[in-house]
Amino acid sequence: MKDDEKILSQFDLRQFLTYRLSKLQNALNAQAGHVLASHGDITLTEWRILYILRSMSTATMSQIVKESRLDKAQISRAIKGLVDKGLIASVQDERDQRRQLLSATAEGRALKEKILPIMMRRQEAMTEGLTQAEIDTFIKVLDQLDETALRREF
Template sequence: MSHETVPAHAPLDLERFLPYRLSILSNTVSQSIAADYQDRFELSMTEWRVMTILARFPEISAREVVDRSRMDKVAVSRAVARLVDAGRVDRGIHGSDKRRSVLKLSDAGWAIHDEVAPRARQHERDVLEKLDEEERVWLDRILDKLMG
């Protein structure tokens, strides 16, 4: 049955519904990576994502973390608070603007990042290994197009 002939009130065919499939794939990949760091470092998935963003974009605000990650602002705020309390993230003041705080990984945060990141890259390689080179190129193009 083509998409054009499906009645509007019909249940979603979740196995073919793109948002559902992307969510399941994202959760599957993220959870396999998370298994490495959750118990070992007592890090939530959101905390790890905040850390990766701060590693890539140091000295940005929590609002910028939300913008870059598209994560819920309350979840980011809680994750940042836990990371600061644990000494993994430092909160400072942005230059001359005393009202704007910025975040960066502490030395302890960098130590965790530098241990987890190579494992995360290996998980990515394991997932992408299921595709041939042409499929990997197309996947990259398709993701860029859909996210653009």
């Protein structure tokens, strides 16, 4: 057995950061999906788009994709769903006919304001029992992992 194979055979999958982060992400997404479906009948991706539009007021799909780092097709389907539900408006950009400018409607802003306190309580529950120093360290680690995730060569 080669040295690399020996090391890998002794390595528990639960020790891989990517495995643990993926499991955590799946659990948190399921939790958020349940909360959003029961309080607003929207998906997690739709919620993220509404929240992004909160800070940008008007955005293109490309800007939302860049900000969220979600799949373009997933964002496109969610935008269609939000438009169909009357939660966002889509108008053609006069300067570039290929682009649509997206903005939250009054209904979309009202739904976001209704759900935001619930999502903030969820956020607080996740950090309950952690010191500010632990939270700061965790954010620093996430930032470093985020940068590493952009690399393509190893």
